[in-house]
Amino acid sequence: MVFEDRRQAGRLLAERLERLRARHPVVLGLARGGVPVAAEVARALGAELDVLVVRKLGAPGWPEYALGAVAEGGAACVRHEALGEAGVSEEDVAAIAEREAAEVGRRVRLYRGDRPALELAGRTVIVVDDGVATGATARAAARAARQRGAARVIVAAPVIAAATAPELRADADEVVAVDLPEPFMAVGLWYRRFPQVSDDEVVACLHRAGEEVAADPWGGDDWLAGDAEPADPEEARTVVIPFDGSSRGPGTLDGELSIPEGATGLVALVHGSGSSRRSPRNRLVAAALRRAGIGTLLFDLLTPAEAIEDEVTGRLRFDVGLLAGRTAAALRWLGALPGTRALRLGCFGASTGAAAALAAAAELPEQVAAVVSRGGRPDLVPAATLERVRAPVLLVVGARDEEVLRLNRAALRHLSGGRLAVVPGATHLFEEPGALDAAARLATGWFARWLATAAAPEARAPA
Template sequence: MGIFEDRVDAGRQLGLRLAHLRGRDAVVLGLPRGGVPLAFEVAAALDAPLDVIVVRKLGVPFQPELAMGAIGEDGAYALDQRVLSVISVKQEDLRAVEQRERRLLDDRVARFRAGRTRFDLNGRIAVIVDDGIATGSTARVACSIARKRGAARVILAVPVASAEVLATMTEPDDVVCLATPRHLTAVGHYYRDFSPTADDEVVRLLHAAAERLHRAPSTARSNGLDEDVQIPSEEALLQGHLHLPEPAAGVVVFAHGSGSGRHSPRNQFVASRLQRAGLGTLLLDLLSPGEELNRANVFNIELLARRLTAATDWLGSRQETTSSSVGYFGASTGAGAALWAAAEQGAQIRAVVSRGGRPDLAGARLALVRAPTLLIVGSADHGVIELNRQAQTLMRCPNRLDLVQGATHLFEEPGTLEEAAILATDWFVQYLLPGQGGRAAEASDE
C-alpha cells in the first residue's frame, strides 16, 4: 500500500507543505526515533534548527504495539482513556510499564542531548514531526511539552494519521497531514521502506543539522567575492559569475543544458540555496552567443566537457580557490558534460549532481567517474528516468537516483525545483565541506 518511498521521501513532501514557515522563527522537533529523519528534511526545507522532543509510548502489557498512553521529558504524562476503557489494565502493570519506559526515556535524553542544549521555544513556532499517528498518544504529549516550554504556536506535521484520531486532537494549534485514512491499522503500511531508525542515526542527523545551522550565519556575514568573471579556454573566453564565501571550502561549477547559461533562473535558484549552505558557486556560459546558434554545439559533449575542465583549472589557479573542493552541477545535456569532465579529471572532482540530466551522453566514460554522483529526475519525466537508470548500470562510483514526485523535465511544478535544490545541497555539503554529515553518506555503489 506504501505511498511514501521511505521516511526521507515523506519528510521532503512535508517540507514542501510547510514551506510557508520559512523565515518565521520556527524550530523543528522530531520525535525519536522514526520522526527524526523526516524532521531533518523539514528543517532543511525551512532553513530552521532541528531538535528532538523525547517521548515514549506506554504499550498495553499484553499488546505492546497498542498505546495506552505516553510519557515525555519534563515529567510529561498522559493516558489514552479510550483505550483503557476497552482494555482492562491493572494499576501495578501500568506502573511497571511506566517505570520501564521512563528509564529508557532518560537514557535516550542523555544520549541525544549529549553536548547539546535544547533550543529555546519561548515565543517561537514549534513544528513537531513524526512518521505517522495511530493512537496519537505520543503526539499529544509532545505538543503539551512544546506548549509548556513556551511555544507561541504548535504545529503537528505527519505524513499519515487516522482521520478519526486527528478529529479529537486539541493539543496542536494546527495539523499538517498528507494522508488521512479513515481506518489506519499500521503506519508502516504507508511506507515502501519502513526500516527502523537507529539511535546512532538520530545522533548523526542532529549533528548534521547543527553543523548546517552553524554555517548559515557565518555565510551571511561573509566578506567573500560576488563578481562576473572571464575564463580563458582553448576556443573561447567563457563568461561566468563567481560567488565565494570566506573561506571557500567548496565550489560548485554549473554546467547548463540546452538553451540556458549563467542567467538561467533555475540554475540561479539552485545556486542561491547552495550559497546559503556555505558553498561557492560558479555559473557559466559554456557556449558563446555565436556558438549557440549552431544547435550541434549543444550536444557536443566533448566540447562542453573541455570547457568545464578549463573552468576547473582556472579555479585551481586562483588564490581564493586553489585549495577548494570542486563539484559539478549539470542540467540536461550539461549533466553529460559534467560526468565526462569528472571522468577526465579523476579525484580532482569531489561530487556531481545531475538535475533532469542526460548522463547517458557521457557514454563509456561513465565507468571512469569516481566522484559520488546524485541523479535527480522528475517522476513524470519517464524517458529521462530510463536513460538515467541505464547510465547507472555503467557507473562504478557511489551513486543514487532520486525521483522528485510530480516533476516534469524542467521542474516547473510548484515546489519541485525547491526539492531538487535541497537534494543537491545535501549531496554537495556531504562531499565538499569537510566534517559535515548528511544523507549522501548512504549512497550505494551501484
C-alpha cells in the first residue's frame, strides 16, 4: 500500500496498536522522519511522546549504505555482513560510530533541550519510524529502550521490509507494520508525499504532544505489568566518577548515587557484559537494597565511546582487568567522598560484572566488606586472585544455569569466605517469575548482615 503522507501513515499504524492503549505505553519517534508518525500514534493512544535520536553508520564513499546505527545512550547495531561487502573493518566502523555519536548528542540537546528523557523503566515502549529497510536504526533504538529499562519493546512502522521483520524480533518483543512488502527498495517509494523532516518540525511535534498529555498520563498504577517494580521514591544523584591508570588513559564514568536516610551501608552494582548502569535487573536489586536502608551506586563500566566500540567489536566486555580497574576506581571514589566514606562498602556483580567485583575486592581488601555475585563468571578471575578476596562472598546461581553453576562451584573452593545459593527453576538471566526477586532478597540479606557488622575482616566468615 502507498500512504498519502506520514500523518496518514501514523493514523493507520495507530489502529494496529490500539490494543496497547491499556498499557499506557511510551511512544518514541526516531528522529527525524519517525517523529511525525509517532506523534499521530501517541495522539491516538493518549500516550506520552518522546524523541529517540539514532544515526545511521554509512559506508565510506557510500553513505546511503547502512553498516549499522548508533543511538543515544551508546546502544548500537552493526550489520557485520555489510562490513565485508563494503570492505570496512570493525576498527573503521567503530571510528565512524564515535563520530556519529557526537552528532547524536548534538541532536538530543537540540530536540530535548533541558527537558529530561521520559522514564522507561518497567513500561511498554513503542519505537516508531516512518519505514524500516535494513533494520539497523530500529534495532539500535530497541536496544537503547531496553538499556533504559523498558519492560516490553515494540518496533512499529507503517512499512517494513518483509525480509527485515524477522531480524527485528531479535531485539524487539513484537514487530507491528501496516504493510510488509517484498521487494522493498526504499522507504520513500511507499509514500506519495515524503518531504524531508526538519529539526523545527521535530521540536514542534514534541511541543504539541507535551501540551496534549494529561496531568496524570499513566492513570494511576495500572500501567505496571508482570514483575515490574513499583517506582522507587529515593531520588538518585547523578555523579561523575574519575578513573586513571588504564592503558586507555584517564577518563570519567557516569553514575547514579542514592543514599537513604540513616543508610547502614553502600553497595556498588557492577553490570554484566553489554549492559550499563541502566540494567533493569540491577536496578530492581538496587531498589530492594534501598528499601532495606542500604545506599546504592549504579555506574557505567565503559565511557560512551568505549560502549560504542564494545557494541561493534564485543571485546571490552570480557576485559576483566579493565572492568575490575574501573570498579576499583569507583570504590576508591566512594571511600574518599565526604558523604559516603563513613559507610561500609559492598559490591554486587552480575555475569562478567561479578568477575570485576571479585577482582576489585581482592585489590581493595580493606574497603570491600561483602560481595554478592548473581549468575557470575568467577572463572574469568585467576584462582590466585580469588584466594586474596577477604570479604564474605555469596554466589547466587540459577538451578537451570547448569554450566555457570558448575563454574561457581569450582570457584567456591578458592573463596575462604564464600557460600553458594541456588535459586530453584532460574536460568542465567533470572527471567522466570519470582527468580530475580529471590536473588534480590538473598543479596539484601547478605549485605544487611555484613555491611552493618563492625567485625574485623579476618573474623568475617559465613556461619
